């Protein structure tokens with residue numbers, strides 16, 4: 613199963629991606645968690661101790677690796693480089709393994725400038741495509757609010773694109789824009805997750821925004837989530853009954869056994 617999580621900044625992408633990684637792991641799956649947000653913090657949402665992730669250099673910042681694989685100097689345009697760099701060893705070699713979850717930090721994709729054909733983007737895109745098309749683990753990608761780094765081929769491999777929203781018009785319109793763009797490049801299976809929902813009313817309001825498309829689930833607003841974030845501890849070990857019910861229902865809706 614290959615899952616991509618996207619949505620407006622601050623709506624809970626990383627929280628959801630992290631907790632789902634833990635659910636799949638606890639259910640016996642091998643999990644590869646991919647942090648594709650330049651502001652990388654997926655490790656903390658999984659509950660990986662900060663000292664373990666501190667030593668992780670994002671792939672986009674590994675100049676030696678980029679040069680070795682693409683044959684070109686990172687950061688420079690207009691060079692000749694390999695369009696199909698070898699990347700199959702990277703997920704295992706350059707990730708941290710934490711209690712059955714491998715975390716791979718991609719780093720920032722450079723934007724702008726003539727289609728972005730710089731060596732680091734070519735490497736990152738090849739890597740993402742390798743991960744989505746060839747790996748046999750459950751893959752969960754925590755993305756930015758955009759879907760720029762998903763090429764067509766990579767998109768086809770996404771089983772489910774989860775989009776987090778909160779009870780506000782702005783995150784809903786971001787979600788709809790993402791869905792349109794994603795549909796254009798071939799993604800069909802979305803799952804909207806309402807987050808930070810204080811009352812059932814607000815949950816219903818979110819659902820109404822996407823009707824007739826059903827939303828996948830709703831996560832209540834919870835101090836437990838904030839507190840786990842603040843203290844940089846594993847949320848999965850601190851869930852109360854409300855959160856358990858919410859996350860389990862989202863997890864089941866993903867149909868991990870199917």
Ligand SMILES: Nc1ncnc2c1ncn2[C@@H]1O[C@H](COP(=O)(O)OP(=O)(O)O)[C@@H](O)[C@H]1O
Nearest residue numbers: 621622623624625626627808832833834838841
């Ligand atoms: N259901 C929730 N209740 C309370 N706080 C939440 C909830 N979900 C996320 N948060 C908090 O909101 C902030 C943004 O969440 P995060 O998952 O980092 O969003 P994103 O990755 O979309 O930017 C974090 O401080 C997180 O702890």
Ligand SMILES: [Mg+2]
Nearest residue numbers: 625626649653
């Ligand atoms: Mg995030």
